[in-house]
Amino acid sequence: MKRLLACFMLSATALFGACAQASIKTTKLCIDDHPHSITVEIADTFELRQRGLMMRDQLAEHDGMWFTYGEERPGYAGFWMYRTLIPLDIAFLDEQMKIVKIITMEPCASIDPNRCPAYPPQVNYYSAVEVNKGYFDTYNINEGRHFKRCN
Template structure:
């Protein structure tokens, strides 16, 4: 092998690997469920992001999200407060809520799309507090519905937010 070609290949390898690192993850299938948040009387229909592949894809490249729709990222263990979310390849502005083990909001942000093709130029939204799951909905949803730190996300298998609150109180 020609040594110039060999060294050129060795030199280019890190750039090829780095370029491959930033590819948009493949589209994923998501199960859905209904949840209630804070004092909302209407449930949210959320897609469940439970796998690493689903976490990586999230709401990337979506052009819209229904008014009472969102995505719930669930993790099998507590996440550190420096581990945040970004808006790389996400086209719509979102509200994000970081939730503790009891599904209480510990931190919220309104996130704006990152227009850069270089993910290094995209802001990371880190809560600074440990969390177990994350809820994303359309930007402005939290302000419109007075959702705040301390509010709780409750599962609502029957689509009724009053019974979801009662079931959660009975679990304690």
């Protein structure tokens, strides 16, 4: 009986994890004069923003995550790379979805979250988009460009 219960618990945990992953909303974002749309997962809750792109070992070239907030965030409220396995670029966006800061973030190998650096933008922002490291340089996307939902 204990073995059966343990199997059920493992199955339920795996199923819950898969369902939680599957329930993440996505959308496509476009950037002015950029030929590709970026498919982003929307991190619009505390839990989704906290998990971010942790434990992912890859991200497709035109994929990312869009962290949205209901209000303006202070410039000292940055991001970190605890349990994040791939290097990322992050674009911080103002209320009009204009890029106000881009930062490259490296994975943190420490198992101690206190040893992982924070990456604050030093400018206020309303949302942020994470993509693979080098994406913005590769496509010559810099501060002042605008994101928008694709039609």
